[in-house]
Amino acid sequence: MRLTLSGLLLVVAFITSTAQAQAEAQLSGREILDRVEDNQRAVSDAAFNRIQLSSCRFGLQNNQITCAERPRVKALESVSINTGVDNRDTQSISIVLEPAAERGIGMLSYAYDDPERDNETWLYLSALGQVKRIASGNSDDDSESASLFGSEFTTEDQDTGKLEEYDISILEEGTESGRDVWIIETIPNEDRARKTRYARTVQYVDKERFVVLRADMYDRQGREIKRLMASRIEQVNGVWTARSLTMMNLVANRLSNMAILEINSGIDVPENFLTPRTLTDVAFREAELSRIRAQVD
Amino acid sequence: MPVDCKFRRHLLSVLVCLLPAGSPVSAQDSDADAFPDSVEFDPGAFDDAAFDDSMFDGAGLFEANASEPGNFRFQLSQQTVAHLSRHRYSTPSGAAGTQHRGLENNRLGLNIRYQNPFAAGWLLQGSAQLRAYLPGDYEHDNPGRDGWEWRLNELFVQRSGAKNSFSFGRQTIVWGETIGLSVLDVINTTEYRDLTIIDIEDARLNQWLAVWDHFGEHGNWSSFVNLYPEFDPVPVTGSPLFPEPARVNGQPLRLGSHDRDRHLFEFGTRWNRNFTGSDIAVMTARLYENPLRYTLPNDGSNRARTRINDYTLLGFSANRAIDRLLLTFDLAYSYGLLTDVLQRVSDGAGGTLWLPAYDKQNRLSMAAGFEYGISATRQISLGIQAQRFIGLPQDSATTQWRQRDADGLALLRYSHSLRNEELVLSATAQAALDGDEALLNLAADYRLSDAWELAGQIILTHAAHDSALYFLERDVRAGLTLSWSF
Numbered sequence: 001m002r003l004t005l006s007g008l009l010l011v012v013a014f015i016t017s018t019a020q021a022q023a024e025a026q027l028s029g030r031e032i033l034d035r036v037e038d039n040q041r042a043v044s045d046a047a048f049n050r051i052q053l054s055s056c057r058f059g060l061q062n063n064q065i066t067c068a069e070r071p072r073v074k075a076l077e078s079v080s081i082n083t084g085v086d087n088r089d090t091q092s093i094s095i096v097l098e099p100a101a102e103r104g105i106g107m108l109s110y111a112y113d114d115p116e117r118d119n120e121t122w123l124y125l126s127a128l129g130q131v132k133r134i135a136s137g138n139s140d141d142d143s144e145s146a147s148l149f150g151s152e153f154t155t156e157d158q159d160t161g162k163l164e165e166y167d168i169s170i171l172e173e174g175t176e177s178g179r180d181v182w183i184i185e186t187i188p189n190e191d192r193a194r195k196t197r198y199a200r201t202v203q204y205v206d207k208e209r210f211v212v213l214r215a216d217m218y219d220r221q222g223r224e225i226k227r228l229m230a231s232r233i234e235q236v237n238g239v240w241t242a243r244s245l246t247m248m249n250l251v252a253n254r255l256s257n258m259a260i261l262e263i264n265s266g267i268d269v270p271e272n273f274l275t276p277r278t279l280t281d282v283a284f285r286e287a288e289l290s291r292i293r294a295q296v297d
Numbered sequence: 298m299p300v301d302c303k304f305r306r307h308l309l310s311v312l313v314c315l316l317p318a319g320s321p322v323s324a325q326d327s328d329a330d331a332f333p334d335s336v337e338f339d340p341g342a343f344d345d346a347a348f349d350d351s352m353f354d355g356a357g358l359f360e361a362n363a364s365e366p367g368n369f370r371f372q373l374s375q376q377t378v379a380h381l382s383r384h385r386y387s388t389p390s391g392a393a394g395t396q397h398r399g400l401e402n403n404r405l406g407l408n409i410r411y412q413n414p415f416a417a418g419w420l421l422q423g424s425a426q427l428r429a430y431l432p433g434d435y436e437h438d439n440p441g442r443d444g445w446e447w448r449l450n451e452l453f454v455q456r457s458g459a460k461n462s463f464s465f466g467r468q469t470i471v472w473g474e475t476i477g478l479s480v481l482d483v484i485n486t487t488e489y490r491d492l493t494i495i496d497i498e499d500a501r502l503n504q505w506l507a508v509w510d511h512f513g514e515h516g517n518w519s520s521f522v523n524l525y526p527e528f529d530p531v532p533v534t535g536s537p538l539f540p541e542p543a544r545v546n547g548q549p550l551r552l553g554s555h556d557r558d559r560h561l562f563e564f565g566t567r568w569n570r571n572f573t574g575s576d577i578a579v580m581t582a583r584l585y586e587n588p589l590r591y592t593l594p595n596d597g598s599n600r601a602r603t604r605i606n607d608y609t610l611l612g613f614s615a616n617r618a619i620d621r622l623l624l625t626f627d628l629a630y631s632y633g634l635l636t637d638v639l640q641r642v643s644d645g646a647g648g649t650l651w652l653p654a655y656d657k658q659n660r661l662s663m664a665a666g667f668e669y670g671i672s673a674t675r676q677i678s679l680g681i682q683a684q685r686f687i688g689l690p691q692d693s694a695t696t697q698w699r700q701r702d703a704d705g706l707a708l709l710r711y712s713h714s715l716r717n718e719e720l721v722l723s724a725t726a727q728a729a730l731d732g733d734e735a736l737l738n739l740a741a742d743y744r745l746s747d748a749w750e751l752a753g754q755i756i757l758t759h760a761a762h763d764s765a766l767y768f769l770e771r772d773v774r775a776g777l778t779l780s781w782s783f
Binding site: 052054060063064065066067071073099100101103104112117118120130132133134147150229231232244246257259270272275276277281282283284286287290291 | 353417
């Protein structure tokens, strides 16, 4: 039998994908979410992003979820790096560019993989004239961790790590947005439950791309309180990532869309840029941001 | 005769103002028709509904042809505030006074802000304000104003490198952690003329400072020198917080500024360390007390004598984030402050009499509080401040005259953002711990667009008849401010 080169490649690809599919079919829920987070970390490492954050009250019209008011739109620039043991901690800073009245407001976050270390957030408000640390944990159904610039995204929604604080199980396999997905349930353990608003989360993970396409968050009474929808899944430096994330607050009927308009990774980020100093020292911040922008523009 | 407004560092603001949406001056308004108000949310139909994020396309905030943000920002505002409650009140001397209804503030303001990182590592920043006092404003007939006033708030140049930052010019230094009540936030002077500005964040005045910050891996060391210390501005006679001066030698007592007869300077340093979930700082400074101290004239005139006083401040501050709670703590030890006492002096006829005077004493002050994010749209903070002079004279005359050696304040702030941040309701309540003075400010800020904002406030005050603020007893004020930012 004569095998052409293209035929050989096809066979190899088939064998490889079949083996990969078999291996992935045997992944546990924890392993799947580890890979999801590895993807997230890969995209956030040494990254400079430009983000449009839109928020509005929403409703249904013609069986379509739509804003019921003019969305409030903010433009952000965000810089992040991975650090710590095995680069599993993430430090990120976001600065508001628009609207003009909020220009310069910044938020700095440290997300630790270690469950023993609470994540940290700082915010600079020019009216106060100083950097404020923000308490990020919460422990009852009526509270949320710090909001990201008044949106429905909270610092908790942005976090990675601490998976060992959850019981993770695959509920079933199904489809979401036309893609094959694992439907994975995460339930926080006793320690984590004291710090999260979500008593249960159901995530729909793309089986091929290891991207969360949808996440349903439930409170302690079993009510679905928030839903995350991901779209515009694209490969960035070989890693699949969602460039549009929409968080729907089903209690407040409000949603926020985070459109990542530009993702630039492999950026040379100065070591001391992701510190509280950057929030308040405008000369330093703008000098470093200019260097970072020059790497991508 | 100290002119001391104890609860001027704070305010209450809660707003109740429901206005029609509109006033389209924002780029975000152009597509308002695309988002009708008529849609409803049916949870039962939610799972079957489609979602298309393309509705958020087209803002064009990062497009190459989008205009670069300018260095200038302007805010034009018109403020109108009226005193609503006509009533009588008692003065500490037992006399009666009448508070009339009427306009108090009627002014047009322009705020200018400039921020220009003009070269790598360099920043030039300035801000100024211009006020035109219209008929009815308590400043309109002030002979020193000619109907208008301007002030340079900020003007500094900053040079920042990898580890160090230097800035020189008119700027702010904020020490301490407890919002609005920090006993360490004493570097900058403050001015309170009326009840529309009571938050220290708004009342703070900048000073000419040279500041050096050295940044380390887990904190920073910040030092400053002030070669031209200023003092809190002289109270404006006829303003809501200084309605009528005392009379001396048959005339109104005149309060003047400090006449500089020698070179003054201040300096201080603060070391800050960040830990996971916590920050601590220690600081020390040689400062001048911000309020001028006045004593009665002894030359037969009506001009009060002024006195300034330098003292040493030692401070410690800390915060701790515990789950959803942020705890704050400030501690200050002030060495050599002036405080009110009675001194026995000769009456010239072989006898003695007691006269008000100042004595240098040390004071221990603390402030503690918490901040709590109830939700993404609701915030609350509470702080308590208490201070006590150590080593006051124990003579019965001083003790009886001062009434108390220690005093304290409580400050509660609550804010609730509604309608996609269009409406922010807030309440600020401040009270002396002994209940002698209290203030409640209810405020509503309604953002008509990114450029236009309408703010309303209702201010209620209480003051005991023997309080320094007795004239604020049972006062009710209401105001509106319309502002346009561009």
